[in-house]
Amino acid sequence: MNLLLQQSSAEVEQILVRYPAEHRRAAVMPLLFLAQRTTGRIDSQALADIAEITGLSTTDVASIMGFYTLFHAEEDGGGRFRIQVCTDMPCALRGARQFLAAFCEALGIQPGQTTPDGLITVEEVKCLAACDHAPFLQVQGDGELVDYPDQTVESALALVETLRQKPWARY
Amino acid sequence: MTEYLLLRHRDIPAIDQLAVYRENGGFAAFEKALKQLQPGDVLTAVKASGLRGRGGAGFPTGTKWSFLPETIWPHYVVANADESEPGTFKDREILERNPFQFLEGLMLACFAVQARVGYVYLRGEFWPLTQKLNRCILELEQAGLLGDHVLGTDVSLRIYTHLGAGAYICGEETALLESIEGKLGQPRLRPPFPAVSGLFARPTVINNVETLTNVPLIIARGADWFRTLGTEDSPGVKIFSLSGCVNHPGNYELPFGTTFRTLIEQYGGGTPDGRAIKAIMPAGASSTILVADAQTLDTPMDYKSVAAIGGQLGSASVIVVDDSVNMADLVNQTVHFFKHESCGKCTPCREGTYWMAHITARLAGDQPDAQDAALLGSVARQMQNKCLCALGEFSTMAVVSALEKFPQDFGIS
Numbered sequence A: 001m002n003l004l005l006q007q008s009s010a011e012v013e014q015i016l017v018r019y020p021a022e023h024r025r026a027a028v029m030p031l032l033f034l035a036q037r038t039t040g041r042i043d044s045q046a047l048a049d050i051a052e053i054t055g056l057s058t059t060d061v062a063s064i065m066g067f068y069t070l071f072h073a074e075e076d077g078g079g080r081f082r083i084q085v086c087t088d089m090p091c092a093l094r095g096a097r098q099f100l101a102a103f104c105e106a107l108g109i110q111p112g113q114t115t116p117d118g119l120i121t122v123e124e125v126k127c128l129a130a131c132d133h134a135p136f137l138q139v140q141g142d143g144e145l146v147d148y149p150d151q152t153v154e155s156a157l158a159l160v161e162t163l164r165q166k167p168w169a170r171y
Numbered sequence B: 001m002t003e004y005l006l007l008r009h010r011d012i013p014a015i016d017q018l019a020v021y022r023e024n025g026g027f028a029a030f031e032k033a034l035k036q037l038q039p040g041d042v043l044t045a046v047k048a049s050g051l052r053g054r055g056g057a058g059f060p061t062g063t064k065w066s067f068l069p070e071t072i073w074p075h076y077v078v079a080n081a082d083e084s085e086p087g088t089f090k091d092r093e094i095l096e097r098n099p100f101q102f103l104e105g106l107m108l109a110c111f112a113v114q115a116r117v118g119y120v121y122l123r124g125e126f127w128p129l130t131q132k133l134n135r136c137i138l139e140l141e142q143a144g145l146l147g148d149h150v151l152g153t154d155v156s157l158r159i160y161t162h163l164g165a166g167a168y169i170c171g172e173e174t175a176l177l178e179s180i181e182g183k184l185g186q187p188r189l190r191p192p193f194p195a196v197s198g199l200f201a202r203p204t205v206i207n208n209v210e211t212l213t214n215v216p217l218i219i220a221r222g223a224d225w226f227r228t229l230g231t232e233d234s235p236g237v238k239i240f241s242l243s244g245c246v247n248h249p250g251n252y253e254l255p256f257g258t259t260f261r262t263l264i265e266q267y268g269g270g271t272p273d274g275r276a277i278k279a280i281m282p283a284g285a286s287s288t289i290l291v292a293d294a295q296t297l298d299t300p301m302d303y304k305s306v307a308a309i310g311g312q313l314g315s316a317s318v319i320v321v322d323d324s325v326n327m328a329d330l331v332n333q334t335v336h337f338f339k340h341e342s343c344g345k346c347t348p349c350r351e352g353t354y355w356m357a358h359i360t361a362r363l364a365g366d367q368p369d370a371q372d373a374a375l376l377g378s379v380a381r382q383m384q385n386k387c388l389c390a391l392g393e394f395s396t397m398a399v400v401s402a403l404e405k406f407p408q409d410f411g412i413s
Helices: A001-008 A010-018 A021-036 A044-054 A058-067 A095-108 A151-165 B018-023 B027-034 B039-049 B063-064 B090-096 B099-112 B124-142 B172-182 B210-222 B225-229 B259-265 B303-308 B326-339 B348-364 B368-385 B389-403
Strands: A082-084 A121-126 A136-143 A142-148 B074-079 B115-122 B158-163 B204-208 B237-244 B252-253 B277-283 B317-322
Touching: A001 A021, A001 A136, A010 A021, A021 A058, A021 B158, A044 A058, A044 B368, A082 A095, A082 A151, A095 A121, A095 B027, A121 A151, A121 B277, A136 A151, A142 A151, A142 B124, A142 B326, B018 B099, B018 B124, B027 B099, B027 B172, B039 B063, B039 B210, B063 B204, B063 B237, B063 B277, B074 B099, B074 B172, B090 B099, B090 B124, B090 B210, B090 B237, B099 B115, B099 B124, B099 B158, B099 B204, B099 B237, B099 B252, B115 B124, B115 B172, B124 B158, B172 B204, B204 B210, B210 B225, B237 B259, B252 B259, B259 B317, B326 B348, B326 B389, B348 B368, B348 B389, B368 B389
Parallel strands: A082 A121, B074 B115, B074 B204, B115 B158, B237 B317
Antiparallel strands: A082 A136, A136 A142, B237 B252, B277 B317
């Protein structure tokens, strides 16, 4: 039973039509995003489903998932929301490293760790192409990414509270 | 500047709406091309304009288009929106605020090389921009500007977005193609070049977002007009992404040939607390680091002039470094970026960035050691000219130039 195809057949078709019929594997990345949309992670069932749709082996699909940093395997854990803070050099010149340290301290975790309620993981990431708005972060979760420019510790903590209030954040 | 040409939303805020874009001349160039011009005419105009690629390499765009063989079909055009170089954030603003001008440029490029499908490869972090671009593409289909029988002609044209998922290497054009094909984003051996065997092994043009955004202007106003802007070697305007130790970081659209001093002092408002500028990185993290002396500050920012003082203009991502910054720490950060983003395919880059990251971490500590500094230089020089793609080479630029120009920061007396 191909759950992905069953649950999102129209979207799978919309993805496949973008690529030549003889190059179905080109759909693997959009399908991984689709599989990740609901829970924020990709499980072995989804890998097998994508393999079946694209004609790849499950191992090939898993290797694509592992190569790209925005895909998250089920076993990798992490919170429902990932707050990703850029600390690359241009952002660091504008205080991003101090921001990340203070933000994490206020949350009582280290970069890379998840809050005790299991909801939020704070990650230190590479350039997000917004060096003029440092400290800059993005939130990955709910199958989407949202940008938050010009952050302070206060604004980032307020964002955390907003995420915690989301109705689906509670299961 | 009297009129914005690329960042037109700064003059016309609602230009990201199709109706507003068309009211302001949008898609007139595309319609003219479709109904009055031959593909070769568009190619000739772009060639004559002297437009050079804005992604970093500065290669003449029209020449690139002319490499596609007429014997192998179909042709593809791919827009590179994988903007990931630390210090670069110009394509983000174009895509977010002036998307239709970019799309019109892509559509003109497709017309010029007779491609019926164009792809936009966006970095995964541009997820919100991709949603926006998909809506724009849908509107163009509904308006009859994309699809079958575009504007009632025999031309069929489709544009699709393809979202990356977090890999700097996919900005390298052959890695980008691999990524669209559903593979690991790792560079290909060349030859064959993408112009002959690119996406799905077919002839492919790959252009940066900013490059394509220039094309509608060239077709609408002519190559001669375009050449009145900028310098002879680098015609047109450029979006300079200014970041680092400046009061007003941001994108500045200025003619090629504007000096570093004008950009940093007049537009960027100088450094915080008026500190002295120690160094400039004109091409993002991949830059050769320039000492910010009077000669550098008064150098015009065009490809030729920056090369003449031993640097590269690249994508014109100007990072300002003031005298509070320790260069060993700065280099440690750039190397750490490249270590993280190395795709692992070729040994010099995979191993070299790993060791450079370890050595620079020690050098950035309390007691930098001249022996470590010598070892760092040795590793970097051994990598040069041995990597599969340019990105491996880029990881050594800041290292070698900082060691040479700021030895005191590395414990070398």
